[in-house]
Amino acid sequence: MGHIIDVIIRSAESPAHLRLPQLVRAGGLIDTGASDVCIDYRIAEALDLRRVDQQLVGVVGASVVASIHIGIVEIPELGFSEVMPLFALKVRRPTHDVLLGRSLLQNFIVTFDGPSGLFHFARPNFGYDLPEFDE
Amino acid sequence: MATLAFTQEIAAFERLLPKLRSQFGSAWAVIVGDDCKGGFPDFAKAAAFAVQNFGSAEFLIRHTDDRQAQIPFVAIDDNLDL
Numbered sequence: 256m257g258h259i260i261d262v263i264i265r266s267a268e269s270p271a272h273l274r275l276p277q278l279v280r281a282g283g284l285i286d287t288g289a290s291d292v293c294i295d296y297r298i299a300e301a302l303d304l305r306r307v308d309q310q311l312v313g314v315v316g317a318s319v320v321a322s323i324h325i326g327i328v329e330i331p332e333l334g335f336s337e338v339m340p341l342f343a344l345k346v347r348r349p350t351h352d353v354l355l356g357r358s359l360l361q362n363f364i365v366t367f368d369g370p371s372g373l374f375h376f377a378r379p380n381f382g383y384d385l386p387e388f389d390e
Numbered sequence: 391m392a393t394l395a396f397t398q399e400i401a402a403f404e405r406l407l408p409k410l411r412s413q414f415g416s417a418w419a420v421i422v423g424d425d426c427k428g429g430f431p432d433f434a435k436a437a438a439f440a441v442q443n444f445g446s447a448e449f450l451i452r453h454t455d456d457r458q459a460q461i462p463f464v465a466i467d468d469n470l471d472l
Binding site for chain 1: 450460466
């Protein structure tokens with residue numbers, strides 16, 4: 256797959272009574288330089304994601320306070336769905352709504368095929384078993 | 391300026407951190423008010439526990455390991471408050 260993946264963000268709580276949207280579909284940019292999954296703050300607001308922390312985050316030329324929320328990240332193409340901490344930031348002119356950092360990528364063995372520009376994802380312990388040898 | 395939140399919980403976390411590391415090791419701690427309510431090996435378990443037991447209250451979920459989050463290639467809009 257390319258460097259942008261279809262991602263679904265959901266609330267980990269049931270907001271049905273609030274008449275809020277149940278999910279947001281977004282393009283997730285693979286970002287090995289990011290320690291965590293980062294979302295545009297509008298996603299956190301739209302889904303009313305519960306805030307559970309705030310921390311200083313290093314960004315371009317500065318450190319800023321990020322709001323950290325509980326959310327479910329789904330990547331259908333990878334069969335991935337997990338409750339994760341999501342760092343909400345007010346990004347200047349966002350080109351992507353979601354950055355997929357290492358807190359998500361750590362669930363996979365990720366290889367980048369430079370000539371084709373494609374990423375390959377494998378689950379640890381799946382597809383990387385040692386080959387059996389004939390005696 | 392960004393809105394400050396979790397002042398009480400963050401102070402409690404920092405005060406309790408040596409004990410949390412001793413008790414739970416590398417874990418996600420759930421803090422409500424001045425108290426730690428539990429430590430969990432992964433964030434999903436901590437979140438489920440906190441929502442189920444303290445859903446209507448404010449709670450902090452923070453990892454006991456020292457780590458500085460980095461989102462290096464993001465430029466922040468200084469005119470917007472979180």
